[in-house]
Amino acid sequence: MLVDFFFRLRTHQVPVSITELLTLLGAMEAGVCDFSVDDFYFLSRSALVKDERHYDRFDQAFSSWYEGQQNAFEAVVGEIPEEWLRKQAELLLTDEEKAQIESLGGFEKLMETLKERLKNQEKRHQGGNKMIGTAGRSPFGAYGYNPEGVRIGQDESRHRRAVKVWDKREYRNLDDTREIGTRNMKVALRRLRKFAREGAADQLDLDSTISSTARNAGYLDIKMVAEKRNAIKVLLFLDVGGSMDDHVRVCEELFSAARTEFKYLEYYYFHNFLYERVWKNNRRRHTERISTAEVLRTYGKDYRVIFVGDATMSPYEITYPGGSVEHMNEEPGAVWMSRLLEVFPHCVWLNPRAQTTWHYTPSIEITTQIMQDRMFPLTIEGLDAAMRQLLHSKA
Amino acid sequence: MSDTRFTGTDKYVATEDLMMAVNAAVTLGRPLLIKGEPGTGKTMLAEEVAAALGRDFIQWHIKSTTKAQQGLYEYDAVARLRDSQLGNDRVHDIGNYIVKGKLWEAFDSEQQPVLLIDEIDKADIEFPNDLLLELDRMEFFVYETQTTVKAKHRPIIIITSNNEKELPDAFLRRCFFHYIQFPDRETMTSIVDVHFPTLKKELLSAALESFFDLREVPGLKKKPSTSELLDWIKLLVAEDIPPEALNSDDPSKLIPPLHGALLKNEQDVHLFEKLVFMNRRNAR
Numbered sequence: 001m002l003v004d005f006f007f008r009l010r011t012h013q014v015p016v017s018i019t020e021l022l023t024l025l026g027a028m029e030a031g032v033c034d035f036s037v038d039d040f041y042f043l044s045r046s047a048l049v050k051d052e053r054h055y056d057r058f059d060q061a062f063s064s065w066y067e068g069q070q071n072a073f074e075a076v077v078g079e080i081p082e083e084w085l086r087k088q089a090e091l092l093l094t095d096e097e098k099a100q101i102e103s104l105g106g107f108e109k110l111m112e113t114l115k116e117r118l119k120n121q122e123k124r125h126q127g128g129n130k131m132i133g134t135a136g137r138s139p140f141g142a143y144g145y146n147p148e149g150v151r152i153g154q155d156e157s158r159h160r161r162a163v164k165v166w167d168k169r170e171y172r173n174l175d176d177t178r179e180i181g182t183r184n185m186k187v188a189l190r191r192l193r194k195f196a197r198e199g200a201a202d203q204l205d206l207d208s209t210i211s212s213t214a215r216n217a218g219y220l221d222i223k224m225v226a227e228k229r230n231a232i233k234v235l236l237f238l239d240v241g242g243s244m245d246d247h248v249r250v251c252e253e254l255f256s257a258a259r260t261e262f263k264y265l266e267y268y269y270f271h272n273f274l275y276e277r278v279w280k281n282n283r284r285r286h287t288e289r290i291s292t293a294e295v296l297r298t299y300g301k302d303y304r305v306i307f308v309g310d311a312t313m314s315p316y317e318i319t320y321p322g323g324s325v326e327h328m329n330e331e332p333g334a335v336w337m338s339r340l341l342e343v344f345p346h347c348v349w350l351n352p353r354a355q356t357t358w359h360y361t362p363s364i365e366i367t368t369q370i371m372q373d374r375m376f377p378l379t380i381e382g383l384d385a386a387m388r389q390l391l392h393s394k395a
Numbered sequence: 396m397s398d399t400r401f402t403g404t405d406k407y408v409a410t411e412d413l414m415m416a417v418n419a420a421v422t423l424g425r426p427l428l429i430k431g432e433p434g435t436g437k438t439m440l441a442e443e444v445a446a447a448l449g450r451d452f453i454q455w456h457i458k459s460t461t462k463a464q465q466g467l468y469e470y471d472a473v474a475r476l477r478d479s480q481l482g483n484d485r486v487h488d489i490g491n492y493i494v495k496g497k498l499w500e501a502f503d504s505e506q507q508p509v510l511l512i513d514e515i516d517k518a519d520i521e522f523p524n525d526l527l528l529e530l531d532r533m534e535f536f537v538y539e540t541q542t543t544v545k546a547k548h549r550p551i552i553i554i555t556s557n558n559e560k561e562l563p564d565a566f567l568r569r570c571f572f573h574y575i576q577f578p579d580r581e582t583m584t585s586i587v588d589v590h591f592p593t594l595k596k597e598l599l600s601a602a603l604e605s606f607f608d609l610r611e612v613p614g615l616k617k618k619p620s621t622s623e624l625l626d627w628i629k630l631l632v633a634e635d636i637p638p639e640a641l642n643s644d645d646p647s648k649l650i651p652p653l654h655g656a657l658l659k660n661e662q663d664v665h666l667f668e669k670l671v672f673m674n675r676r677n678a679r
Contacts, residue, residue, distance in 0.1 A: 019568050023423065032419045042415035050567035052430060052574035210472045218480065288613045298662070 005065050009048065012061035016048045023047050037066070233264040235299055235344070237278065239309030240269045247352035247378065251308045264303075268295060271326055272313045273333035273367075274340060292336055296343045304390045305340070305347040308378070311367040312353065318366050337370050347371070348386040352378040407436065407443040408586045416573035417444060424549035426512075426530055428567070430556050431575030434620030441511035441553040450551065451508040455497035457518045463525030466498040466512075467535050467544075489539050498529060499544055507548035516556040523566035531569055578621060580607065590625055591632065601641035602628055605651045609658075612667060619657040627656035 002025065009016050024047040033039035041062060049058045208223040215221075236255055238248045255265060268278040268290070277289040316323040318333045341347055349367065351358070355377040358364045368375045374389055376382040401417045403409035409417070417440075420427035429437045445452035455466055471492045478486040485491045495503070501510040515523060529535045533546035554570065556562065578586060580603060587599055606627070610618050619627075630653045631641075640652055651657070658664045 015564070017568055023425065023571075027419045027423055030422045032422050033415065038411070039415055042412040043419055045412070046416035046419055046571045046573050050428070050564075050570065050572045055574065206472065210476065213476070218476075294662075 004068075005044075005061075008065045009058065009061045012057045012064075014049060014054050014057045014061060020048050020050075232262050233299075233303045234262050234266070235295075235303045235305045236265065236267045237274065237305065237307045237309075238267060238269050239307075240271060247310070248308060251350070251378070255306075266299070270309075272309070272324070273311075273317055274307075274336045275324055275327075275329045275333050276331065276336060292340070296340060299344075301344055303344055303346070305344040306386070306390070307347070307349040307371075309349070309351065310353050311349065311351055311364045311375070312361050313363045315362045315366055318363060318370075334366070334370055337367075341370075341372075346390050347374060348389055349375040350378045350382065350386060351375055355382075401444055401447050404443045404447045406446075406589060407439060408582060408589055409440075409443075410576075410578075410582060413440075413573055413575065416571050420553075420571040421448075421551050423571075424533075424551075426552035426554055426570045428554045428556060428562075428570040428572045429575060430558055430572070432577055432618070432620050433557055434622035435575045435577060436621060437555040437575060438511065438513055441509055441513075441555075444551065444553065445509035448509070448551075451504055451506060452511070453497055453501050453504075453508050453550075454511045454513060456513045457515050457522070459517050459519070461518045461522065463518075463522050463529075464496075466496040466526070467529065468496050468499055468537060469494045470539050493537065493539060498526075498535075501550040501552075502533065502544055502546040504547065504550065508550050510550045510552045512552065512554045514557060515554050516559040516562065520560060520563075523562050527565055527569065577610075583621070583624070586621060587625070587628060591628060594628065594632065595638065597638040598631065598636075598641075599628075601638040602631060605641050606657070609651070609667075612670060615658075615663050615666065616660050617658075617663065619659075623657050623659070627653060630656050 002021065006016060006021050024044055027033070027043055027047060033043045044062070045055070045058055049055060203224060205223040209221065212221040212223060213219065234255070236251075238251060240248055252267070255267075268280060270278050274292065276292050278292055278295060279289045281288050313325075314323070317325060318337075321330055321332050322328055323332060349371050351364065353361075353364075358368070358375075364375070374386075376386040376389070400414075401409070401421065402414055416427060419425075421444075429440060431437055441454070442452055444450075470489075471494055475486055475489070475492045497510065501508050530552065533549050534543055536543050583603060583606075584599065587594065587603070591599075602624075606619065606624050609615075634653065636652050654664070654667070658667060
């Protein structure tokens, strides 16, 4: 049955492996969790998911799998005689509640209504947004012998809370990056890594110092080596909206995959061209704007700045005040761009449009001019050249 | 189950999912990887697990220059070179120049210890990969002396990460994982209760209200976390600030007193002051 769960996780793109499944089974065998769904949920999440970004996917997979398990359970439970349920109910109910049941037409009547409602319900009750089991809205939930509680025979408030945990999907906003699949991306990534790894020979290489000293008959012969560190800081500006969205997604994925290699990596979004405001959260782009001047103040000039955009627009959007298609900009985009270039000498522009078409579009030519020819196509070669430019351009 | 179940301590409030993760890791002898916002008690967890289970606590703090080898052992070649130049007899036994690392220390322990590998993401990206076999089999080989060091008891290993770098998959597969979610109001109240049992109820609810409001402010560079809240409350108590000062509707006092304990960054303070100012203007 867990095999089914395992594959369900994989269809939901939670990267689980067999090792992890075996760990989970081992933990269950060792008796880490008892027979509560809550505990099983926590245990399996801790054993199978290794990144909080996947928590949300896990929750969804768990929810759908659990629903299926419940249906299977139902087939068995359907045969439980009514007597049992009644006994159980009597155990759970207070006198006052029993009186209330009487006032609703007695237990038999109630069970009948319950059955009817169960039939009417299209899907299984779960979590609290459906008819039965909703605290307070249906008589069944209110009297506390909601079928879930009776059937599984455990503390039901515990149970309902657990259902909520994974149906609440509170980790949704952690799931912001997706993995890169294509081979092309891997190559690009390798180039990016190389870019991040270069450094000066400034560290004592103890091992080769010792061996060369030994070879030198005991006279000290010091060897130096480049320190392995991730010293590159990157500021990424991404053009969003319209035709750029696909390309931007690719770029985001690329850079977040290479994130481990950078000391810092910060994102900002803009639309068409750089103006006085940028934003970090695309969904709240109209409420949470950050002034470009602040960005310029915040980061030091050792940051490498990478723009990603097609730079395709009306030339007025770059050169004239008020040219922006989205808002009234007091100063032309070109002014903001040159301010940025002053602060950050290491800067490139990656353009996803094919390089052969660039000279047909005046705005690309203007941008290239402003960027002092540092515009590169978003291909492997272009990326390579851009990274080399970033590394070696003089400050 | 035996008596080795971790259920939090009188100084540490553990949520149910966290307890489950700790117990699973302890039972199976696998490392437990803990992530979460800074200041949500990741490091403290290991200390408290050790205290609760009555085990020795060994901490290995990782820096950007730490190499995996340093946790196993180091061969002090320079000392040996010096001794050989001075004609010291010690030089013939290479074992004299092997310095034990934290992991060796944990393996050597007579009783199952708790080993904290703190902030593993600070190290070079290859660091976790270099420890794969050691954490898996709980043994390693010392080349210089040609001996294998094997753990007497599989230590309880707790690893913390601040997410500055991603950890390799092969490493992750060997761990249990838990992400410490920022506590909700209810958990936060019990955390504060544990630390300040005598705190007045009104002050606590007023402080929590300001605190959660502050976390809602968009664009903060570093949102205040649990440890900052505890510091702040400590200050409020020390200064004897009345609860009314915290939730007053008087627009001129919108900035909470002693906010320096909560906002650690002058840009955040500026942003906050700006928002307060705008609020005030709107109120007029």
